Amino acid sequence: MVNGIWVSLILIAIIYSIFTGNIETINNGILTHASSGINLVLDMLPLMILWNGMMKIAEESGLLDCFSKILNPILSKLFPKLPKNHKALGYIASNIAANMLGLGSAATPFGLKAMNELQKDNLKKDTATESMITFLVLNTAGVTLIPTTVIALRLMNGSKNPTEIIITSIIATFISSISGLLLDYLIRRKNQ
Amino acid sequence: MNILSKIVIPLFILLIIFYGVKKKINIYDVFLEGAKEGLIMVFHITPTILAMVFAVNLFLDSNFLEGILNFISPILDILNIPLNIIPMALLRPISGTASMAIMNDIFIKFGPDSFIGRLASTLQGCTDTTIYVLALYFGSIKVTKTRYALPVGLFADLMGIIAAFIITFIFFG
Structure with a gap:
């Protein structure tokens, strides 16, 4: 594709x-x-190296597991094929959190790491698994709560209320993500 | 809002370090180990990023999109859809920088508080660069058979774009 x-x-x-x-x-x-x-x-490069170092600490200390436990009720529904303690879940949780906060530069290293963990138990290495696709749909829909760059640009161009678009963005993101996840779910169910 | 987004990262790093100290792991060594993995990761995704940036920029240079727009602009006039928003919507899944540039143009021409300015803001905030993310994430683990990932991703984008139109209209129309 x-x-x-x-x-x-x-x-x-x-x-x-x-x-x-x-x-x-x-x-x-x-x-x-x-x-x-x-x-x-x-x-x-710099942020990839920095965040991979930081997240390795979080992984070794078990902090990453705590993240995935907090988000587990949602994650287990989205990724039914992954066991509860799968290493990828912590990175997926961190990736979603970073995206939501508009920290795109931190989200990418987490996302790549998650894909790496998912690939480890993929039997056909050149073919995407269902969990990978669900994760990507979640990611490309861009679940952003605070679109920081947009707000900054609005401010620069003299907007009277630069943050007024937060609510419209959230609703649009929400609709986009839900439709993507729904279609993904329907395709998965049909494939079974 | 600004303070909140600025304090998140320092607090997050603080949490990571504190938790590491509490669990008595060798923080510095573990950091270096992870950092090295990060370096290797970048090394692996460099060809993917170069390939995508190259193709997308070449495509933008060719002015093909403008050509299509001139062709369909009479239809858009009839439907009362602002012309400038279409290239932005079309580019959003391909290049975040390009759609951001168009958004900025719209801000300069019409003002960020105009209807089209608000619509552009919502559009930029509501979805991510699907094709780039797909190429990057799958490229990094050498998956070439992406199955139904792209159609679903683009479907989500399309729904986001439609939603952005309707919601901006309801809120600010």
């Missing part, structure tokens, strides 16, 4: 540019966008 998207993006970009005579821009793009990718990696 990702394969198809990647191929289409590049094919459309190059063919459309040739037809519209936009070759100059696309030519420059090919040369510069690889470094944009590396810049993004470099931006992520």
